[in-house]
Amino acid sequence: MKKRLNLTPYWLILPSVIYLALFFAWPMVQALTLSIWDGDARLQLRAEATLRSPVSDWLPRGAPIEVVERRGNTVDPDDLGQSNLRTEVWFYIRGESADGRTVEGWAPEARVRVRETDAAGAPTLGTIRPRIGGSDPLTTVYAEPSVVSDVVGRIESNAVVAIERQTILELWYLVRGERDGAAIEGWAPSRYVQVFGDNVRGRIDRGDAGELTLRYLRSMINDRFFWPALWTTLLLMAIIIPVQFVLAIIMALIIQQQLRGNTFFLYVFAIALGVSELAVGIVWYAIFTQNGYLNSILVSLGWLAAPIPYLTADTRHWIIVAIWLAEIWRATALVMVIVVAGLQAISHEILEAADLFGANLWKRVRYVILPMLKPSLQVALILRTILALQVFAVVIALSGGDVVTVLANEAYRQYYTLRNVNVAAAYAALILLLSMFSAAVYLRMVRSHEEMQE
């Protein structure tokens, strides 16, 4: 019998794959693209004044141009509000031509003076404007609302015409510019082009196609807050995570002892897990501020003559200490919960065997418990590092986000205060990169041996 592929598991994971793609992968890729993709860097030029025409060339945003020719083209009514967009209106008229025929066709608004409008304000009747000083006094009527379409007929000045309907067209420019020393010419919609007062010269205002760029990354790195934010983030990681792990393992071992009041300990340790990050920051702000709990206690005990202002621009180290304490207080329990779960997975007999064969508590921790906790520690380490890279609210609460700043705070500042989405995305991408890099390092470094796969 031919072995058939069992599709059931694939069907079962399909919803989660769709979920991941839809709500995770796609928005994330979109967001990260912002940091390296300049979405309107190029204006595409076309051979004809229509979107259906193939793209012949492009000019970079900001390039100076010269308008050679103009032409109207249909436009989506929704697009009419765009800046720089220039329009012209065409009327569909019916009247008597110069040679006595009744003609029907399109004429530009500029050639018709509206005489009557209906209740809704739409023009219904008009007269052909006289042409002054022109060589040809007649007004041409076209089959399509375009000067390049077939001519239906020609009407004399001041002739009365019925206006059937009107259409609004976007103006297209035939622009001439230069890229890398080569002259380039092509049609582009007016919305992308800014034309100066002389109606000839202008510049490309924005593009309609993107290109890869390092601009945003460069402006992130050149930002004056970038290096302080990066170093502070790394410093916080380096001083928070090891302490948290030592504390968490000790706490977990205490809980593992199954002492009386065990659950009480667990609850006390875990209280901080239920407090929001910002609230924690505010709590520690209340402790460290000039008239806060810490100073009050020290002064009332007589250990300090006057309150010390800890959280000032001159005492960055105290702010770091406060953040350090707040983060340890807040997130150690998270590591502890993971370690407790890992400890409970170690069989009692294994620990008894270690004890029986001569390992005291320290040696049991060193040679049996820690090695067997590796998978849990790995998970906790990855989780904690990622969270440490995202540390934000505590920093804001304790430093205001200026004196001591971190990467997440810079992403926020770029996005919210400076309205620079792309640089904010660059910061976010950097945080993601650091998270993934550290996770990969941990997975390699603390690799669980083959023996752990039971």
Added chain:
Amino acid sequence: MAAIRIENVTKKFGNFVAVDNVTLIVEDQEFMVLLGPSGCGKTTLLRAVAGLGMADSGRICIGDRDVTYLPPRKRGISMVFQSYAIFPHMNVYDNIAFGLKMNKFDKAEIDRRVREAAELLHIETMLDRYPSKLSGGQRQRVAVARAIAMKSQVLLMDEPLSNLDALLRLEMRAELKRLLAEIKATTIYVTHDQIEALSMGDRIAVMREGKILQCDHPTVVYDRPATDFVGGFIGNPPMNFLDAQVQRRDGAVEVAIGDFKLRPHPLMEPLLRGYDGKPIVIGIRAENMEALAAPADDALKVRVLVVEPLGAQNLLTVKIGANIVKVSTHPSFEVAPDQELWLRFPADKIRWVDRESGRVLYPELN
């Protein structure tokens, strides 16, 4: 010298008395088996000796040291656990060497002992493997090797064979017995398997509800059980028990099983006189009854219910009064279900059980 003296040890879990005032002396280099059904306290007693669960009261001495309140690592013992408890993150070599390393033996000595222990257990070729790549039997060997590499004077084993399949268990049983004879450690071996106990132990301590009912050589425990429980727990099939009535006729003691009258062994007569007119229970092992194809004066007529040919013997199930009795016969003895046959009870093989206390009566004890 490392005799183990367990004196009046009691261990409670809440209100449940797991070990009830137990006293047991294991001689130096003796192989003592603690046997009993699950929940009888045998493992608890072993753990008390190991120091893994402190005794609530009493005293435990190993050699001439009182170890009652010492932590396990200071008792000079090694142990094989029921689940083996080998370290999954260490290879076989490191597992066996663990105790030696913890006790700071020098490298050469560790290496020598690990290889020696591995050789004794035939695992010298898998020293660099990890436990996850070993079979159950191999893990078992690693656990034993780790214990014997310590060369402790006391070796404790907690149902070491219970996780193995039947064939492997049979093989390991013999091997363990040989090994333990070789290393000459004082051993306490916990099991619920009476065959293991009979085949391996120098002495067997049968436990029930936290108490030791009998502690003696396997043959004695088998042949002369102290109580009906011991008789019923040890042996396959277990000892048969028959309800009977003690009577007096012409001055002599007679025991009636239904209409059948049995003459007790002369030595038992003085004892049984006290039971005149009272019910008593007769205990007899399947192989001690003599099955006859033809009627005899001193044989009881029974009807065969089931015949189970077991190869070396035929096991018959018969009904005597309200009691189901198993009789073992030679395979050459031809018998079919529903057939009648006659059973003879050799007087010296009958054990007399006091109905109330369950104690087996022996003349020399009274």
